[in-house]
Amino acid sequence: MRKIIFDTDIGVDDAFALAYAAQTQHILGITTVFGNVPVSQAVKNAKVFSREIALNAPIFRGCSRPLALPALVNSTTVHGRDGLGDALENPYDDKADNAISFIIDTVKAQPGEVTLVAIGPLTNIACAINQAPEIIPLVKDVVIMGGAFGTRGHAGNVSPHSEFNIWKDPHAADQVLSSALPVVMLPLDVTHEVLISGDEIRYLNFPVLTQISSGYLQYSLTHERFEGMALHDSLTISWLTHPEYFTTVKSPIRVVTDGITRGQTLRQLTQLASRFNPFEHCSKQTLCLDVNASKVKAAFFHSLQK
Ligand code: BDR
Ligand code: CA
DSSP states (O other): OOEEEEEEOOOHHHHHHHHHHHHHSEEEEEEEOSSSSOHHHHHHHHHHHHHHTTOOOOEEEOOSSOSSSOOOOOOOTTTOTTSSTTOSOOOOOOOOEEHHHHHHHHHHHSTTTEEEEEOSOTHHHHHHHHHOGGGGGGOOEEEEEOOOOOGGGOOOSSBTTBOHHHHHOHHHHHHHHTSSSOEEEEOHHHHTTOEEEHHHHHHTOOHHHHHHHHHHHHHHHHHHSOOEEEOTTHHHHHHHHOGGGEEEEEEOEEEOOSSTTTTOEEEOOOOOOOSOOTTTTOOOEEEEEEEOHHHHHHHHHHHHOO
């Protein structure tokens, strides 16, 4: 069981990941960020979903907009208007203490022990290391759902070249990925390989997951002729519990911050000496490019079979 800070723009698959993390990890706190929903809604969602799963971790409010780009209108088609499938009565307000201070203070108080699980735009993590770069060597690791590297055609979901979390704040992602933080990245290459059907969700005997995902499943049935969803964010927790289910490579990673490929994640594919090397001085990160999907699903079902 790891000590984690769970950084989320809580939508439907984030909620699945939170349920999984609550069963398998020691959650020190939940930090919220804009992404699937505005950050004020993310705070409210974290509160109501924590109640649903009887989780008692403190909840914090993080960034409401990207580092450098204009704030964008949120698109919550698949996650519902409130991000959780419009399925739960939510009596909570959006008040919460500052997420960036919580990340900095917690990492400093427990050097080498805290894993940051980041499943939304990386803005909070970038702000934390910009504000307190001295925490970089104190973080145990950062486990990120994000990016796409083209394995088996998994190259993007918000644009042909970009994955949603990275596209939302490419400058933050580039700072985090090219820093000396030890990063493990779970991109679409692996998360789009792990699909869970409506029947499998209902079989979990975890009614709140069925409730919040019903709109998502209806959308997938209409648009993809498959009633199901990619587990996406839960794969960060799969990595923490079963890293042996993944095939990894080590590479520096950068992000395209503007232009038609905004949000594209790049790894170094050649070692050619060149006069311009954007990967120079970047740490080698751990990149998951393949996954044993059936084993990941079996472990997920096992943990959530209450
Ligand atoms: C990511 O985008 C979000 O909509 C999901 O919650 C996940 O974190 C997948 O690209
Ligand atoms: Ca997410």
